[in-house]
Amino acid sequence: MFKLSEIKELIKLVDESSVQELEIENEGSRLSIRKPGKTEYVQAAAVQPQVVAAPQVQPAAVVTETAPQADTTSHLHKIVSPMVGTFYRASSPEAGPFVSAGDKVAEKTTVCIIEAMKLMNELDADIKGEIVEVLVENGQLVEYGQPLFLVKPE
Numbered sequence: 001m002f003k004l005s006e007i008k009e010l011i012k013l014v015d016e017s018s019v020q021e022l023e024i025e026n027e028g029s030r031l032s033i034r035k036p037g038k039t040e041y042v043q044a045a046a047v048q049p050q051v052v053a054a055p056q057v058q059p060a061a062v063v064t065e066t067a068p069q070a071d072t073t074s075h076l077h078k079i080v081s082p083m084v085g086t087f088y089r090a091s092s093p094e095a096g097p098f099v100s101a102g103d104k105v106a107e108k109t110t111v112c113i114i115e116a117m118k119l120m121n122e123l124d125a126d127i128k129g130e131i132v133e134v135l136v137e138n139g140q141l142v143e144y145g146q147p148l149f150l151v152k153p154e
Contacts, residue, residue: 087148135148
C-alpha cells in the first residue's frame with residue numbers, strides 16, 4: 001500500500017513535469033495519477049481485491065414509499081478543493097477559524113488552508129455571499145473537486 005506522503009510527493013513531481021500520466025505498481029497496490037490540463041486526478045486501487053461475502057438480508061414485509069426530496073442546496077454555491085490535501089480552518093491550532101457559518105465573504109476572502117506536500121495553500125472564496133455550511137472537519141483529508149463550503153450568493 002502507498003503511504004500518503006509518497007502519493008503527495010508523486011503528485012507534486014507529476015504536476016511540476018510535462019508528464020501527463022503516471023502508473024506505478026508496488027507491493028500489490030497500483031497508483032494511477034493523471035494530469036488533464038492543470039488539474040490533478042489520483043486513483044489508488046488494490047491489484048488483487050479481497051472478496052467479502054455480504055450478509056443475507058431478508059426483505060421487509062411492509063414497503064413504504066417516500067416522495068423524492070427536493071435538492072435544498074441547488075441555489076447555493078459550492079467552494080471546492082482545488083487539490084488533494086489536508087483541510088485546515090485556521091492559520092494555526094491556536095487561531096480562530098477563517099470563516100464560520102453565517103460569515104460574509106467576498107471574492108478574495110481566505111476561507112481555509114489546504115496543505116499539500118508540506119506547502120500551505122490559502123483558498124479564497126470565489127464568490128461574494130454568506131457561508132451557510134462548512135462541509136468538512138478541521139484536519140480532514142480532502143480530494144480534488146470535493147465541496148468544502150456552501151455559500152448563499154449575494
